[in-house]
Every structure is written in structure tokens, then in C-alpha cells.
Amino acid sequence: MKNDENRMEIDPSRCKGCGVCLRACPRNCIVLGSDINNMGYQYARFEHNNCIACGLCFYSCPEFGAIKVFKKTSKGLN
Numbered sequence: 001m002k003n004d005e006n007r008m009e010i011d012p013s014r015c016k017g018c019g020v021c022l023r024a025c026p027r028n029c030i031v032l033g034s035d036i037n038n039m040g041y042q043y044a045r046f047e048h049n050n051c052i053a054c055g056l057c058f059y060s061c062p063e064f065g066a067i068k069v070f071k072k073t074s075k076g077l078n
């Protein structure tokens, strides 16, 4: 994945694997992985880079700080 593309990041240690962000994403960018975090949850991960940085995953996630979204701009990501 190139650094200058729209993307999101999930903090595995904060994700509870609820799947809300998967259903919120209009581009099917997010999947539930098979790995388990230190709370015992199967956490979500960013899979595809056709992200449009819409922020729906960020706004839908009930776990504060679990998701960050990076939007490509003419000045780079912010």
C-alpha cells in the first residue's frame, strides 16, 4: 500500500471485533481477521486500498481511538 493513498488504520488493542465498521464501509475495505488481540477479540483490519476516506468507519466505531482515517489531499495525507 502506498503512503499517499486514502486509508484507515485500526488499533488492534482497542478493537472489539463488533463488525460495525465493516458494515458501514461503502467500499468493503475492512475485514475481520483471524488474529486475536490481548482482550480475546478477533479484530478488524484494513484490507483494500480503494478507500475514499469518507470517515464512516471512524464515526460508526463504538471504541474510542480504535480507528484513524487518512485522507489524501494535494498537500499529502492529513
Ligand code: SF4
Residues within 6 Å of the ligand: 007, 008, 024, 025, 026, 027, 028, 029, 030, 050, 051, 052, 053, 054, 055, 056, 057, 058, 069
Ligand atoms: S474511510 Fe470510508 S471507505 Fe475508507 S475504510 Fe472507512 S468507511 Fe471504508
Ligand code: SF4
Residues within 6 Å of the ligand: 010, 014, 015, 016, 017, 018, 019, 020, 021, 022, 043, 044, 060, 061, 062, 063, 066, 067
Ligand atoms: S467498529 Fe471499531 S470495535 Fe467494531 S470491529 Fe470496527 S474497529 Fe473494531
